[in-house]
Amino acid sequence: MAPAPAGLVRALSAAASALEGSADELNRLDGYAGDGDLGITMSEAARAVKDALAASQDQEAAQLLSTCGAGIARKAPSTSGTLVATGFLRAAKAVAGSNGHGVDILEQAFVAALGGIQARGKAAVGDRTLVDGLDAVCTSLRESLQAGRGLGEALHFAAAAASGATDKTVDMEPKVGRASWVPQRAIGHPDAGCAMLAIALTAAAAEVTAAGPGTRPGLIC
C-alpha cells in the first residue's frame, strides 16, 4: 500500500484553503438567487478535507479521496456539499480500480465524479450548475491527454476551462436548485457552484506548479 502522493495532499490542501478564503465571495454569489450559504458550506467542506489530510499519512490516494468524501457528506450536507462528496467518493472508486499514472488517471477521476454528480443531482450540462464546470474540465483533461501535456500544465488548462465555463453561466438561466425559483435574478452573475470549482482548481494548479523539485510530481499515484 503506497501512501498518497505529496502532490495530491498539497493540491487538496491548497484548494481547501482557497475555498475558505473565498467564503464571503461564494456566499455573495449564492445570494443573488440562492440562499447565500455556499461559502459557509464550502468552508465546512474544506475543514473536512483538511481533517482527512491531517490523518492521511499512511493512506493511499483512493482511501484519502474516500475519507474526504465521507467527511464532506457528514459535515457539509447541502446541495453542493453532497454533490462534491459524491464526486470524491466516485473519484476514489475510479482511482482504486485504475492502472493510470498521470493525466490519464486524473481524467478518469473527474469523469467518474461528473457521472456520480449527474446521477445524484440530475442536472444536465447547460442547467447552470457546477456540472457545466465539471463537463468543461473533463473535456479539457481529455484534450491534455491527447496533447501529451504534463500534470501541472493539464491542471492549469482544466482550471482555465472551469473559469471559462463559469463566465458562460453569467447569461444562463438556472434550471435546477434554489436559483431556478427566481431564474431572472441569477442572470448577470456567474453560477456560484461553478465559480467554486474554478477557485478550487486554480489554487490546486498553482500549488502543484509551485511544488519544488523535492516533491513527487504525481497527483494520484
Add this chain to the structure above:
Amino acid sequence: MAPAPAGLVRALSAAASALEGSADELNRLDGYAGDGDLGITMSEAARAVKDALAASQDQEAAQLLSTCGAGIARKAPSTSGTLVATGFLRAAKAVAGSNGHGVDILEQAFVAALGGIQARGKAAVGDRTLVDGLDAVCTSLRESLQAGRGLGEALHFAAAAASGATDKTVDMEPKVGRASWVPQRAIGHPDAGCAMLAIALTAAAAEVTAAGPGTRPGLIC
C-alpha cells in the same frame, strides 16, 4: 326637568378638547414610569364626554354627568379612565341630591368624586396620584366657598391648586399603580394623572371666564 346649564356643557367640552390636545404630553409623562398610554386613554374619555354632550340637549346636569361617567367607563377602562368615570358617577349622585347653586354644589361634586375615587383606587393623599390633585381642588373649593368667590374665580383657583399639587408630585415616590413598580424612575417628573386633572380644570376655567354674557353663568344648575 331643567336642561343642563350651557356653562357646564362648555366647561366639559373645553376640558375634553384640552385633554385631546395634550395626548402626546400625557403619554410622555405616563411613559417615565408607567406604560405611556394616559393620553390615549384620556382621548377616549374625551370622546365619550363629547358624545354625551352631543346628546345632552334635554338632560339635566346630574343625568349628563352620569352619561359621561358611563361612557368613560365603557370607552376608557384603564386605571385613570375607570377612576374618572367613578368620579363622574359619584358627582352625578351628589348633584342630584343637592339644592346647591354655585360654588357650594361644585364643591359637593368634587368631594363626592374624590370619595368615590379613593374607595375604588385605595390611594391615599401623598401616594402620587390624581388623588393628590383632587384633594387640593376640594380644599381650594372649600376656601372659595368661605371667601364667597364666584364660580369662574373659584374654578381658576381650583385649577391653580391642581397645578400646584402636580408640581409637588415631581419629588414624590409613587406608592400605587404601575409607577410604583419602578418608583425611582418617576422622580423628577410630575405625576401624569395629576397633570391631566390640572390641564382639564385650567381649560374649563378659561372657557367659563371667556363665556360671554349670552351664556348662563351656572355650572350645575
Add this chain to the structure above:
Amino acid sequence: MAMQKIINEPKAFVDEMLEGVLLAHPESLRAAAPRVIVRAGGPRSGKVGIVTGGGSGHLPLFMGYVGFGLADGVAVGDVFASPSSEQILEATRAVDGGAGVLYLYGNYSGDVMNFDLAAELALAEGIETSTVLAGDDVASAPAGAEGRRRGVAGIAFLYKVAGARAESDGSLGEVDAVVQRAAAGLRSMGVALSPCVVPAAGRPTFSLPAGEMEIGMGIHGEPGVRRGALEPAHQIAEQLVDHIVADLPYKAGDEVAVLVNGLGATPREELYVLYRSVHAALAAAAITVRRTWVGEYATSLEMAGASVSVLRLDDELLGLLDAPCDSPFVVKR
C-alpha cells in the same frame, strides 16, 4: 420605524382580530356580547365558571385560555388596556352555571378596578364571585410587597390548575383555594431584547439599543430592574433563576413546573437554549423540574425576549397540571 404589521386600520385591529378568531374557531368559541368571548358550549350547570380578561396584544393570553379544562369566558380589552366592567359583567352572566364564578387575571390596577366593579354588579344580580390575582413577576416589587406585583406568563399555570379543578366539580371555595395555593408558590421574571409597536400608537413602546437587554421588564414595556449589555443565554438564565429562587424561597428538594415563555419575536430555538441553562441552574439549587412548558404563553405583540416562571408543586397541583385541556390556542393531553 414604520409598522411592519399585517393589519388594516389600526383602530379596527382588536375587532378584526376577534372576527378572525370567531371565524376560525366556531366550534370552540362564541361572542356573548361585543368583545366578550365564551366557550361555545355554554355554561355547564353546577360547574364553577372562570372569567378572565385583560388587554389585547398578549395572545394566547387571555382569550387563548378559554376552553375545556381552562377558563370559560374572557373580557377583551383594547391593546394593552383593561376591558370595561360592563364586558366583565357580561362574561360573568354568560358563564354562570349556578356554582359561582372565579375571576382570575393579572394584577394591573385598571383590571383590578374593573373586575371589582363587575363583582359588585354581579353580586347584586345574585352571582357570587371570588378573585385570584396573578402577581408572579418578582421584578415588579420587593418581597414583603407581593400584593403590588404585576401578573405575567405564570398565569398560564393558574388557568390550568383552576380549569382542571373546576372541571372536576370543585366548589367555588375549593377552586379558589387551590389556585391561591398555586399562586402563592408561583414566581416569574423576564428579559426584553426589543420593544413592540402598539398599532394605534405606531411607535415602539420603549427604545432599547441593539446589543442591550432589559432584565425584569414588564409585558407592556414597563421599565425593568436593570438595563445592560446583552449577555449570553446561560448568564441570563442564571440571573432569572437566582431572583426567582431567592424570592420564595424554594427549598432544596422542592419539585417544580417550569415555563419558559417567548414574548413574541424570540424563536422557539432560543427558548430551548435558555431552558437548558434554567434546568442546570435549578438543578444546582437541588430543585427538581417535574414538568416543562416551552413556547409562547403570554406575549407582547412582537417584543423579543423571554420569561421564566417556576411553580412549586405538590401532588394535587401536579395532578391538575397533567389533566387534559383544550382551547384553540392551548392544548394538553
Add this chain to the structure above:
Amino acid sequence: MAMQKIINEPKAFVDEMLEGVLLAHPESLRAAAPRVIVRAGGPRSGKVGIVTGGGSGHLPLFMGYVGFGLADGVAVGDVFASPSSEQILEATRAVDGGAGVLYLYGNYSGDVMNFDLAAELALAEGIETSTVLAGDDVASAPAGAEGRRRGVAGIAFLYKVAGARAESDGSLGEVDAVVQRAAAGLRSMGVALSPCVVPAAGRPTFSLPAGEMEIGMGIHGEPGVRRGALEPAHQIAEQLVDHIVADLPYKAGDEVAVLVNGLGATPREELYVLYRSVHAALAAAAITVRRTWVGEYATSLEMAGASVSVLRLDDELLGLLDAPCDSPFVVKR
C-alpha cells in the same frame, strides 16, 4: 444590526437547542444518535415509520412533528441546512418497525439528495422506504413545473395526514398514497415583512426596508415574486388566495382546510386579522373552510411575515386531520 438573540456561542446553537429540547421533554423524545431525534417509546412493531428532517431554525418544523399521530424520527440539520444522509439513515434504523419507512420532507435539493442517498443505504440494509415531498409553495415555480416547487408550512397538514394513517396501521403503500393525494391538493404562499439573522452568519439573510414587503419569499429568505409597499392585511390576503386558488385550481364547492402560519415575529393577533380576509376571499370563490389552523407551524427564526396554506379535503383526509396527535410542539385533540 447586532444580534438580539438569547444564545451562547453561535456555533453551539443547534446542539444546545437540542439539549434543551431533550431536557424539557424526556417523556416524549430521545436522541437515537447525534442530531437524530425519535419518539421516546421506540418503534411500534408493524407500524409504518415516518422520518423527516431539514435545517434548524424552523421550529416547530421539523422536530416538533415527531410525536404520536405525526412523524417518528427527525434528522436535524444546521440552521437552514440539510441534515446528512448518515443522520437520516440513523433515524430510519431507529424508527423501523418492520413495515417500511416513509420519508416526508420539503423539496430542497440538498435534502432530496441526502434522503435519496439514505434510502439507497436503507434498502441495502433491508429497510424499504417511500418518499413524499412537500412542494406546496406556488411562488417558487409556475404551474407545469410543480416538481420544482419548494416545501413550506403546508407540510404540517401532510404530517397530520401521514401520522394518522400510519397510526391506524396503514401499509407503506397506503400511507404513501393518501399523503401523495393530500400533497397534490396542497398549495401555499407567503409574505415576508422583515428578515432573520442566522446565528453563525450574524447578519440579516436579506434586507427589506421598513414600509416594504416581499410576496412569495421562501422560508430561508429566498427571493419572492414581488417586492413592494406594505399593503393592508385584506389586500395581502386577497393576493395570496388568488395565487393559490388559480393554481390548483380549486373549484367552487370545494371544501378545504386552511393554515395561516406565522414566520416567527408576527403576533398571533395579526394572523387572525389576516385569516379574517382569507376566509372572505375563499368564500367569494365559493370555497368552504372546514378546518382552520392559525399559529406558528413553520418559522424562519425571527422573520416577520405569514403564509397561507390551503388543503383540498375529501372525507378520508378530513377524518385524518381530525384524529388526535401529540408532540411537545403540536397537539390536537
